[in-house]
Amino acid sequence: MMPALRILKAVAVAAGLLAGAGLAAPDARAAGEAIHLPDTRFSFEGIFGHFDRASAQRGFQVYKEVCSNCHSMRLLSYRNLRDLGLSDAEVRAIAASYQVQDGPNDEGQMFERPARPSDRFRSPFANEKAARAANNGALPPDLSVIVKAREGGADYIHALLMGYEDPPAGMTLMPGMNYNKYFAGHQIAMAAPLSSEGQVEYADGTKATVDQMVTDVATFLAWAAEPELEQRKALGVKMVIFFTVLGGLAYAVKRKIWADVH
DSSP states (O other): OOHHHHHHHHHHHHTTTTOSSTTSOOOGGGGTSOOOOOOOOOTTOSTTOOOOHHHHHHHHHHHHHTGGGTOOOTTOBGGGGGGGTOOHHHHHHHHHTSEEEEOOOTTSOOEEEEOOTTSBOOOSSSSHHHHHHTTTTOOOOOOTTHHHHSTTHHHHHHHHHHOBOOOOTTOOOOTTOEEBTTSTTSEESSOOSSOSTTSSOOTTOOOOOHHHHHHHHHHHHHHHHOTTHHHHHHHHHHHHHHHHHHHHHHHHHHHHHHTTTO
16 A cells, blocks of 8 residues: 555544544443454454455445445555456446546546546535434544544444344433444434345355345455554564574574583
8 A cells, every 4th residue: 555545544534534423433432331242253353364355355346336325435556456356347347437526627627537546435415414413413433544533443343234133222412323232322323224134246156144245344444444454464464483493593602602611
């Protein structure tokens, strides 16, 4: 990943880009209770973990067809999808399916054109006010680094999307709110985005159960937030091996040098 893009992502997290309603929940402790997230056991967890490219590609399809109607991913460019295993032709076709604003032209006017692989993901709304107006005052957070920004990471995303239920007896929801057992306070402005089997028809023929769609989109969002994860883990393993061998050699040399002293 380009260093500038990594810097932009860090700035986005530090500035609280993802603070607000929906996925960007306040800390659960602020609601006076601890919320325990189930362990989803993603393929990218652990020292030898790696991204399931097929799952991440399906997750992008879920984002594209469902999540992108409200949530932006402004730190990603269409060309980044090549790292998911998509071909140049597929990336160009995906980008060209969107219209983006460009200009000014020779007459000084802004104009619309098909997006190119170098363009950032198109945002669903022109600005923050338009986003709030379309969502009852709530601002859908940008999802570029949501997995890094939320405690629990991908487990939090998975739990939240699977956590929609009818409210317990005696609980009254505020107008426009939905009950979610994994959301701090249990009242969330975002309605369940993935609620029925077959909501997305996967291009690879995988059965689109709710859990499958949620797992796939969480995998895609984890990749989007940290696409260099596999390289970082591989470097870490190499460094551990290197220092282990170096330590063994140093100890052997020490034993050899001091052998005659004893």
